[in-house]
Amino acid sequence: AESSSRRRTRRPRLWRFGTSSPLKGTMLLLGVLLWLQLWRFVVPFAPPVRWPSPAPPTRLGATTTTLAEELLSLKEDSQSLASLVEEKFEAIDQEVLVSLTKAEDAEAAHAAMATIKDATDARMSKAKARLETVLDAGELLEMDRRLTKLFKEGVVDAAFLVVLNANAAEAAKDATDEAAVQRARVFEHLYTRAQEEWEKRLPDQAKGVLHRLARTTDPAIRRNILVHYLAPKTEIVVPGKDPVPLDEPSPPLLASADLARAIADAVNAIRQLDMDGDMVRASIEDMRSLAKEARLVLLDSAPEADVRQFEQDLSATWPMH
Numbered sequence: 001a002e003s004s005s006r007r008r009t010r011r012p013r014l015w016r017f018g019t020s021s022p023l024k025g026t027m028l029l030l031g032v033l034l035w036l037q038l039w040r041f042v043v044p045f046a047p048p049v050r051w052p053s054p055a056p057p058t059r060l061g062a063t064t065t066t067l068a069e070e071l072l073s074l075k076e077d078s079q080s081l082a083s084l085v086e087e088k089f090e091a092i093d094q095e096v097l098v099s100l101t102k103a104e105d106a107e108a109a110h111a112a113m114a115t116i117k118d119a120t121d122a123r124m125s126k127a128k129a130r131l132e133t134v135l136d137a138g139e140l141l142e143m144d145r146r147l148t149k150l151f152k153e154g155v156v157d158a159a160f161l162v163v164l165n166a167n168a169a170e171a172a173k174d175a176t177d178e179a180a181v182q183r184a185r186v187f188e189h190l191y192t193r194a195q196e197e198w199e200k201r202l203p204d205q206a207k208g209v210l211h212r213l214a215r216t217t218d219p220a221i222r223r224n225i226l227v228h229y230l231a232p233k234t235e236i237v238v239p240g241k242d243p244v245p246l247d248e249p250s251p252p253l254l255a256s257a258d259l260a261r262a263i264a265d266a267v268n269a270i271r272q273l274d275m276d277g278d279m280v281r282a283s284i285e286d287m288r289s290l291a292k293e294a295r296l297v298l299l300d301s302a303p304e305a306d307v308r309q310f311e312q313d314l315s316a317t318w319p320m321h
Contacts, residue, residue, distance in 0.1 A: 067091060068099035071115075075108035078115070085112075085119045092116060120159075127159035131167070140186065144193060151197040161198065164191050206262035209254055213290055226294050229254040231301035256298055256306055260313035263291050267317050288318055 067088055074081035085092070097116070103109040130150055137143045150156045168187035175184040195215060202208035209229050216222045232249035270283050291314055298307045 068096050068103070068112075071096075071100065071112040072103055072105060072108040075105070075111040078111070081111060081115050082119075085115050089119055123157065123159040124163060127157070127163040130155065130160055131163055134190065140189065143186070143190060147190060147193055148197060151194075151201065156194070156197070161194055164194055204262070205254060206258040209259065210262045210266065210290075214286070219293070222290070222293060223297065226297040227301070230256055230259070230294065230297050252302075256294070256302065256310045257313055259294060260291075260310050263287055263294075264314060264317045284318075291317075 070084060070088075071081065074084060097113075100109045100112050134143050134146045134150070137146050150160075164187070168184075168191040171180070171184040171187040175181045195211070199208040199211050202211070209225070213222055213225055216225065230252050232252055233246065234249045235243040235245045237243050267284055267287050270280055270287070295307065295310060298310055302310075
C-alpha cells in the first residue's frame with residue numbers, strides 16, 4: 001500500500017532557472033520572488049490547484065532604492081552580499097529587481113542577481129525536500145500529520161506552498177487514468193490542508209478570512225463563511241440538542257470594517273502588479289463579487305449604519321451597487 005501511494009503521489013518537482021545569466025532570466029525570477037514574498041497575503045478566487053493572486057508586499061527596513069544600492073555596492077564582497085540577501089530576502093520585491101536590471105554597473109547587477117537566484121534556489125530545494133518527507137508517509141492520514149508538524153515547527157514558508165501548488169497543478173493536468181486521478185486528489189487535499197493551516201497562522205484575521213473566502217468556489221459555502229464571521233451570534237449551537245438562544249447577541253467574529261480594509265488592500269495590490277491585463281481585471285472583478293456577497297450578508301444581519309460604512313469604506317475601490 002505504501003509503495004502504491006508513493007507511485008500515485010510521485011516525486012515533487014523543483015523549478016530551476018536558467019544558469020547562463022541571471023539577468024537573462026529576470027522575468028521568471030521576478031515572478032518567483034514575488035510569490036516567495038507575498039504568499040502570506042494571497043487571495044485566490046479559483047479552485048485550489050490554480051495559481052492565486054498575490055496582495056500587498058511588506059517592506060522590511062530599507063527602501064527600494066537604498067536596498068538596491070546596498071546590493072550593488074557589495075559586488076566585491078560576495079560573503080557580505082550573500083548575508084544581505086538572506087537578511088533582506090523578504091524585502092526583495094519586483095521594484096528592487098527592476099532597479100538592479102537598470103543599474104549602470106552591469107557587473108554589480110549580475111553579482112546581485114546571481115546571489116538572489118542562489119538564495120531562491122536554496123529555498124525551493126528545501127521546500128522540495130520537505131514536501132518529499134510528507135509524501136514519503138505513503139498514507140494520507142500520516143501525510144496530514146507530517147504536514148501539520150511542519151507548520152507547528154514553523155518551517156513552512158512561501159516556497160513550500162509554491163512547490164506544493166505546482167505539483168498539485170501538474171497532477172491535475174495529468175489526471176488521465178485512475179492512478180493519476182488518485183494522485184491529483186492527494187495533492188489537492190494536501191494543498192487545501194496547507195492553505196487551512198496557513199490561514200490559522202496569519203496575524204491578520206481579516207486576511208485569513210479573505211483568503212478562505214477567495215479559495216472557496218461554492219457561493220453557498222462562501223455565504224455560510226460570511227454569515228459565520230460577519231453576523232452577530234443570537235444562539236449557541238449544542239451538538240445533539242436544540243440551539244440555546246442568547247439574551248443578548250454576541251458581536252460578530254470579524255468587524256465588517258476589517259474585511260473591507262482587507263478587500264481594498266488586495267485590490268490595490270493587484271492593480272499594482274505587472275501582470276496580464278485580463279488576469280488583473282478578472283481578479284479585481286472576483287474581489288468585487290465577493291464584496292457584494294459580504295454586503296448582502298450585512299444587509300440581512302447588521303445595522304444599517306454598518307452597511308453604509310462598509311459601502312463607504314470600499315467606495316474608493318469601486319461602487320457597491
